[in-house]
Amino acid sequence: MPDVHFRPDAKIYDAIIIGSGAGGGMAAYELTKAGAKVLLLEAGQHYDPADPKYMTQLKWPWQSPRRGASTRYRPFGDFDAAYGGWDIEGEPYTTKNDTTFRWFRSRMLGGRTNHWGRISLRFGPDDFKRRSIDGIGEDWPISYDEVAPFYDETDRLLGVFGTNEGLRNDPDGIFLPPPKPRLHEHMLKKANKNLGITTIPSRLSILTKKINDERGVCFYCQQCGRSCMAYADFSSSSCLVNPAAKTGNLDIIYFAMAREILTDPKTGLCTGVSYIDTETLEEKSVRGNIVVLAASACESARLLLNSKSPRFPEGLANSSGVVGKYLHDSTGASRAAIVPTLFDRKRYNEDGVGGLHVYSPWWLDNKKLDFPRGYHIEYWGGFGMPSYGFGWGIDKVNGMFPDRNGNKREAGGYGAALKDDYRRFYGAYIGMAGRGEAVPREDNYCEIDPDTVDKYGIPVLRFHYKWSDYERLQAKHMHESFEKIIHELGAIPLSDKPGPENDYGLNAPGEIIHEVGTARMGSDPKKSALNKWQQAHDVKNLFVVDGAAFPSQGDKNCTWTILALSMRASRYIVEQKNAGKL
Amino acid sequence: MKRRDVLKGVGLTTLGLAGLSPQVKAAEVFDLTDGANLAEGPDKKKEPWEPYGRTKGELERDAKLFKEQFFNKHEMKTISGLVDIIIPKDTHSGSASEAGVPDFIEFMAKDQPGLQTPLRGGLVWLDAQAKRRFEKIFVDCTAAQQIEIVEDIAYPERKKPGMSQGIAFFSLMRNLTASGFWTSKAGIADLGYVGNTPNQWDGVPEEVLKQYGLE
Numbered sequence: 001m002p003d004v005h006f007r008p009d010a011k012i013y014d015a016i017i018i019g020s021g022a023g024g025g026m027a028a029y030e031l032t033k034a035g036a037k038v039l040l041l042e043a044g045q046h047y048d049p050a051d052p053k054y055m056t057q058l059k060w061p062w063q064s065p066r067r068g069a070s071t072r073y074r075p076f077g078d079f080d081a082a083y084g085g086w087d088i089e090g091e092p093y094t095t096k097n098d099t100t101f102r103w104f105r106s107r108m109l110g111g112r113t114n115h116w117g118r119i120s121l122r123f124g125p126d127d128f129k130r131r132s133i134d135g136i137g138e139d140w141p142i143s144y145d146e147v148a149p150f151y152d153e154t155d156r157l158l159g160v161f162g163t164n165e166g167l168r169n170d171p172d173g174i175f176l177p178p179p180k181p182r183l184h185e186h187m188l189k190k191a192n193k194n195l196g197i198t199t200i201p202s203r204l205s206i207l208t209k210k211i212n213d214e215r216g217v218c219f220y221c222q223q224c225g226r227s228c229m230a231y232a233d234f235s236s237s238s239c240l241v242n243p244a245a246k247t248g249n250l251d252i253i254y255f256a257m258a259r260e261i262l263t264d265p266k267t268g269l270c271t272g273v274s275y276i277d278t279e280t281l282e283e284k285s286v287r288g289n290i291v292v293l294a295a296s297a298c299e300s301a302r303l304l305l306n307s308k309s310p311r312f313p314e315g316l317a318n319s320s321g322v323v324g325k326y327l328h329d330s331t332g333a334s335r336a337a338i339v340p341t342l343f344d345r346k347r348y349n350e351d352g353v354g355g356l357h358v359y360s361p362w363w364l365d366n367k368k369l370d371f372p373r374g375y376h377i378e379y380w381g382g383f384g385m386p387s388y389g390f391g392w393g394i395d396k397v398n399g400m401f402p403d404r405n406g407n408k409r410e411a412g413g414y415g416a417a418l419k420d421d422y423r424r425f426y427g428a429y430i431g432m433a434g435r436g437e438a439v440p441r442e443d444n445y446c447e448i449d450p451d452t453v454d455k456y457g458i459p460v461l462r463f464h465y466k467w468s469d470y471e472r473l474q475a476k477h478m479h480e481s482f483e484k485i486i487h488e489l490g491a492i493p494l495s496d497k498p499g500p501e502n503d504y505g506l507n508a509p510g511e512i513i514h515e516v517g518t519a520r521m522g523s524d525p526k527k528s529a530l531n532k533w534q535q536a537h538d539v540k541n542l543f544v545v546d547g548a549a550f551p552s553q554g555d556k557n558c559t560w561t562i563l564a565l566s567m568r569a570s571r572y573i574v575e576q577k578n579a580g581k582l
Numbered sequence: 583m584k585r586r587d588v589l590k591g592v593g594l595t596t597l598g599l600a601g602l603s604p605q606v607k608a609a610e611v612f613d614l615t616d617g618a619n620l621a622e623g624p625d626k627k628k629e630p631w632e633p634y635g636r637t638k639g640e641l642e643r644d645a646k647l648f649k650e651q652f653f654n655k656h657e658m659k660t661i662s663g664l665v666d667i668i669i670p671k672d673t674h675s676g677s678a679s680e681a682g683v684p685d686f687i688e689f690m691a692k693d694q695p696g697l698q699t700p701l702r703g704g705l706v707w708l709d710a711q712a713k714r715r716f717e718k719i720f721v722d723c724t725a726a727q728q729i730e731i732v733e734d735i736a737y738p739e740r741k742k743p744g745m746s747q748g749i750a751f752f753s754l755m756r757n758l759t760a761s762g763f764w765t766s767k768a769g770i771a772d773l774g775y776v777g778n779t780p781n782q783w784d785g786v787p788e789e790v791l792k793q794y795g796l797e
Contacts, residue, residue: 059635060767062682062767063634065648067765068765073639083637180786181785183790220780220783221779348786348787350783351781385770386775388765391760392757392760411738411739412738412752414667415667418669419669419672
């Protein structure tokens with residue numbers, strides 16, 4: 001009874017893509033441009049930052065009654081573009097064995113690409129071959145050289161600024177001009193030069209120059225997190241789904257929460273997708289000849305595990321048993337400081353782009369350290385637009401410094417003197433955050449919770465995740481680096497150095513929102529879910545083009561690699577289709 | 583300078599809006615964001631709040647919050663007095679209450695219910711303290727009497743015995759007052775934040791680099 005779910009007259013799409021974030025958007029772009037009739041299923045609503053109805057860019061804090069404070073609906077602040085968050089009503093997830101795992105989801109066209117920092121780093125040659133180098137983790141079935149042409153094309157198609165530095169494991173790209181450093185970034189460059197910490201222009205997917213007629217150029221409001229009305233920053237909805245829709249080959253169904261990938265019990269091939277209409281709670285089905293899964297690493301694993309049938313009793317594409325396993329997020333640790341030489345700074349507009357103008361790629365050799373993987377450092381500081389939280393905790397700071405006349409001040413206070421402290425310290429705070437590579441482990445995983453469903457009746461994920469000493473010692477090293485930098489700047493840290501009692505300040509897994517690895521690719525079908533084209537070993541018309549496919553993460557952010565690989569997999573789909581093999 | 587003028591000065595093409603249909607829409611948005619057209623804080627006459635890219639769920643929730651009133655008149659009066667002790671009018675700008683901070687605190691207490699007990703309880707603590715010392719509630723005390731109490735709770739490191747809960751309450755009030763004031767139109771003007779407007783970033787001004795020895 002293969003087609004019991006389908007209406008007899010249902011249209012059969014060439015491909016159904018589940019999810020409209022980086023991976024799904026790129027697949028939609030590539031497949032529709034190639035002439036395929038594509039259906040895109042999106043669990044959330046429509047979104048377009050150029051439509052005033054959705055726009056939060058260039059709003060002032062006083063336009064929000066909570067002055068930009070975060071809410072359950074917008075955990076990164078009231079003006080952030082992402083709809084959803086860590087805690088979505090009716091969409092729970094659970095944990096076991098004292099796991100803390102936090103899962104950020106966006107329910108909107110473009111998914112989480114409307115929110116992120118636009119940090120667009122290529123993985124380097126070593127990042128694809130970790131096991132060969134030191135025996136830890138897993139190699140990818142592909143090399144940097146095989147991905148490089150797709151990184152190049154992604155750079156040209158979507159735009160990224162940066163500089164060619166000739167760093168071996170932080171490859172050069174096709175870069176637009178980077179913005180000049182802000183004042184604190186100049187100071188960081190100088191301090192880090194003395195310390196031997198490489199500090200170079202950041203690499204963000206923001207257009208500092210025009211690249212095509214569909215997208216505008218950055219006007220330096222620092223608000224990429226609100227998503228750009230000129231489409232000058234990359235988001236999947238603005239820069240991939242929009243042009244895909246213009247081909248006329250794309251249909252989009254919103255509020256479609258995919259429940260299960262349907263297969264033909266005889267052939268074992270995908271035949272379509274069943275989803276719940278989140279507005280009516282009705283189950284519906286759509287038919288397609290190819291299914292491209294791009295729901296995010298964990299949602300994609302959940303869908304595969306929930307797509308059980310007599311032929312696929314462990315879930316789809318899971319004869320290896322690896323689906324859900326090897327889940328890993330970037331590591332994170334951070335520190336803030338105040339720079340007394342910046343008190344009473346001259347005011348000017350230094351908004352710049354929506355993120356850091358300089359960063360530090362990994363500058364050391366792990367062979368000489370007590371942890372096996374690297375990290376990069378991101379920096380913040382400057383005259384940000386005040387928002388909820390501004391001035392918070394001044395009683396922890398103002399007692400440390402004498403007043404303008406050199407007299408000792410008492411911490412806390414009130415009145416005119418206090419009011420002046422806020423002015424004096426404005427623009428003198430800086431911060432830094434390490435983002436590192438974790439070692440993927442089989443026993444860090446998500447699985448189907450046997451007892452819990454969400455409000456759509458779909459069994460939910462249960463997480464099991466522990467950091468190891470690889471990550472803890474890396475975080476310890478991050479803080480040692482932060483302290484060196486803060487000291488060299490003549491700055492004062494605003495918190496104590498975390499110790500072993502709290503994992504050296506490591507963020508909880510999931511919090512960096514770079515989770516990957518849950519349906520990894522590999523050459524051995526017994527140890528991987530996908531082949532090197534991100535095609536399921538077990539089901540040849542099923543592809544996974546999000547972070548789930550990553551055998552490892554690199555000390556880089558994952559989005560640019562998701563995009564390059566989704567482009568590569570989509571080209572393969574078209575080739576195979578044209579060759580009659582799909 | 584009005585944003586519309588900035589827009590003209592920079593020119594739409596360099597703003598990156600060329601070739602986009604939303605050019606006109608964008609110009610309208612710049613007008614909407616012109617602070618001159620907007621109230622400083624929650625303005626009862628203008629409710630419902632000017633929309634700023636809300637989802638349906640957010641609009642419904644905010645409309646509900648605006649209909650509720652958490653603090654009573656007496657509490658609002660005490661809050662107004664306290665926020666002006668924390669951030670008074672000076673030669674640069676007006677006071678916290680003039681910038682709408684009490685209404686902001688009222689909204690936050692509804693938006694983040696975890697604030698309700700510390701704030702309400704803190705206000706009762708303050709009145710009890712005033713009655714014990716001066717046989718009057720806080721708002722009926724003279725300015726000098728109010729300051730006598732504030733001196734005992736505004737400096738955490740003095741650790742005056744019996745005052746720790748008052749210190750915690752005052753710190754919370756200080757934090758909320760600062761956030762409310764410096765995010766208001768008056769506060770942002772006072773602070774000298776001159777961004778949130780289309781511009782061309784061309785690096786740190788020469789004289790500033792020179793000042794810090796970074797040429």
